[in-house]
Amino acid sequence: MAESPDARPTPPRPGEGPVGTPESQAELPTLAMEALGEREPRGHVRLFGSTAFFRLWLTQVVSATGDWLGFLAIAALATRISDRPEAAVGLVMSARIVPGFFLGPAAGVFADRFDRKRLMVMCDVGRALVLASLPFVDTVPGLIVASLVMEVFTLLWAPAKEASVPHLVPSDHLTTANSLSLAAAYGTIPIAAGLFSLLAELSDTIGDFELLSVVRGTQEGLAFYFDAGTFLLSALMIWSLPLPRRRRADRGRGAKRVEFGAAWRELREGWQFVFLNPVVRAVNLGLATGLIGGGMLVPLGPVFADQVLGAGQSGFGVLIFALGLGVAGGVITISVFQRRVPKEWTFVVAVFVAGFSLGTAASMSALELAAGFVFVLGICAGCVYVLGFTMLHEHVEDELRGRIFSALYTLVRLCVLIAFAVGPFLSELLGELSENLFDDGHVGLFGVSIAVPGVRLTLWTAAAIIVVAGVIAAHSMLDAARKELVTGPPTVHRGGGAPPDAVEGGGKDG
Incomplete structure (x- = not known):
């Protein structure tokens, strides 16, 4: 719902001070649950803090699984197409680290100045498009460029996601929320490794189909397509999350145009x-x-x-x-x-x-x-x-x-x-x-x-x-x-x- 220019803050309830005072801090968990439609904790809400964060966590599981699957596929592709596989893998993986030194802080500014949900959706769609093109890349420089672009999208996505978490859970669930996020980020490694092995068998089984040769349906190719699908699914899930619209005063001027000063x-x-x-x-x-x-x-x-x-x-x-x-x-x-x-x-x-x-x-x-x-x-x-x-x-x-x-x-x-x-x-x-x-x-x-x-x-x-x-x-x-x-x-x-x-x-x- 759009906010009118002369909208006034909601009056405090009895016993509740202005936002930011100790009285309001005590009420934050209740307010957060009510704002998200969770009046009584039930089922998974007791663990995740809110249904909204549970949905964000599922998004993280899907996205992290795709991330690790793409990591394995890129390493395998770099090894296969290079005469110096160790150097190739090192260069490609370094391309996922170096951009953070130059763009990481600026990405935080974007996360604070723009609508975070839209930013995350755009990044997921962008990563899906890059991954869908990787089966047709057959040079190490091409992999390096793709890795750089992927990392730019990741740099924008990560701080936007982290800054959104306190909007979705009560303050007394933040530690649990971060524990669950860590489980989603690293607990999906064996899942991705298992999927990569299954895709190898699938590629061998259906490798004779002419259509697969056209779309580069190798083990790495199938992994890239699967990975692209996980990011598209992640984008849909994030778009459905009840993240609050940020007021212009909160985002600052330049929501549509970045003022570099x-x-x-x-x-x-x-x-x-x-x-x-x-x-x-x-x-x-x-x-x-x-x-x-x-x-x-x-x-x-x-x-x-x-x-x-x-x-x-x-x-x-x-x-x-x-x-x-x-x-x-x-x-x-x-x-x-x-x-x-x-x-x-x-x-x-x-x-x-x-x-x-x-x-x-x-x-x-x-x-x-x-x-x-x-x-x-x-x-x-x-x-x-x-x-x-x-x-x-x-x-x-x-x-x-x-x-x-x-x-x-x-x-x-x-x-x-x-x-x-x-x-x-x-x-x-x-x-x-x-x-x-x-x-x-x-x-x-x-x-x-x-x-x-x-x-x-x-x-x-x-x-x-x-x-x-x-x-x-x-x-x-x-x-x-x-x-x-x-x-x-x-x-x-x-x-x-x-x-x-x-x-x-x-x-x-x-």
């Missing part, structure tokens, strides 16, 4: 908030740098499992399984105990323990012990992810939320790039240094000879970086606690209590 000012405002707000600063540092440790297990894990643990490629599989199992355990644990633990200090402790766990795992020479500490690392990573996103939702105003999440994604991409690109190079450099400084790469400690190959030194370095990030995060949390003692707890409008007239017809605006 204003966009730059908003971008600068978002990044200033990242560094000036102590809680947001702690979350960004903890989440982003934590990925350096976890990310380095991917390129360095096979070398560590083979050279240090003597377990070969199967040992690497055990380490990755332990990491994934730990993440799942961390998500479940923090979801169960979310209301019994202080989020800020649990987050800091989890960052510290993650660093020590990685360092200890790298010090082990037996697969079982290393996998055990990697499991602990996964638990901490799951806790850090869920608590970090929840605190961002709770401490950031709605008009800044898109920029804050895009800043986080930029830092995350930087750390993943460091893990993937710098990790192997640093491992080789430290390996040569170890051979020159120590006797055959071994150092004696209390009469025991300890191997210090480059991969172990690199993982120790990654662990040290995470511990330093924990120190900085703890300092930031202390700053936040001191400010709260002086000024009182912050009041943040999370968007959950939007009046019904802002939500009415949410699936029909257009």
Whole structure:
């Protein structure tokens, strides 16, 4: 329903203060449920917080399954069409990371200035069109260009989605909502892998049909078409969500046309908030740098499992399984105990323990012990992810939320790039240094000879970086606690209590 120019805010109810006051914060869950048509929690609403978020979560499951399926298909296609498959896969995957450094913050401005639902729908349709064209790409440069375009759409979609979550769930369900989002993002990996295998069998079975040769119905081609279908389905599901229409005052001028001067000012405002707000600063540092440790297990894990643990490629599989199992355990644990633990200090402790766990795992020479500490690392990573996103939702105003999440994604991409690109190079450099400084790469400690190959030194370095990030995060949390003692707890409008007239017809605006 369109809003008249002289529309007035809905008068507060008895006992309810203006939006943003402590009284209204206590009412936000009720208001959010009423605005979304959920007056009494029932069935899945008890877990997801609202029917609307349950539908958004289903959208995430569909979209994430397609994302991982496309990831596998692109890697397989790059391997098949290149004479140097390792380099080809590295280049194509780097193309999915690099754009975030240049476009990530600007994407947050778009998420804050434009209608988020329309933005997400346009991005899903755009990704579907790109994927539908990939079966006809037979060069590595073509794959790189397609990956760049795909990443631009993803950069726009992600902060818009994250900034929309508080509109769909009561504030006391944010931690659970973030846990479920993590499950949707990473729990779909085995589903995508299974689908990719099934599509290989399907391609072999129906490969003799002439029509399939025309549309490039190979294993990768079928995967790309299936992936495109998941994004189209995601677009339809998002279009039906009851996301509130954002007032022009909330979006700022330029809803139809980007004023780059204003966009730059908003971008600068978002990044200033990242560094000036102590809680947001702690979350960004903890989440982003934590990925350096976890990310380095991917390129360095096979070398560590083979050279240090003597377990070969199967040992690497055990380490990755332990990491994934730990993440799942961390998500479940923090979801169960979310209301019994202080989020800020649990987050800091989890960052510290993650660093020590990685360092200890790298010090082990037996697969079982290393996998055990990697499991602990996964638990901490799951806790850090869920608590970090929840605190961002709770401490950031709605008009800044898109920029804050895009800043986080930029830092995350930087750390993943460091893990993937710098990790192997640093491992080789430290390996040569170890051979020159120590006797055959071994150092004696209390009469025991300890191997210090480059991969172990690199993982120790990654662990040290995470511990330093924990120190900085703890300092930031202390700053936040001191400010709260002086000024009182912050009041943040999370968007959950939007009046019904802002939500009415949410699936029909257009």
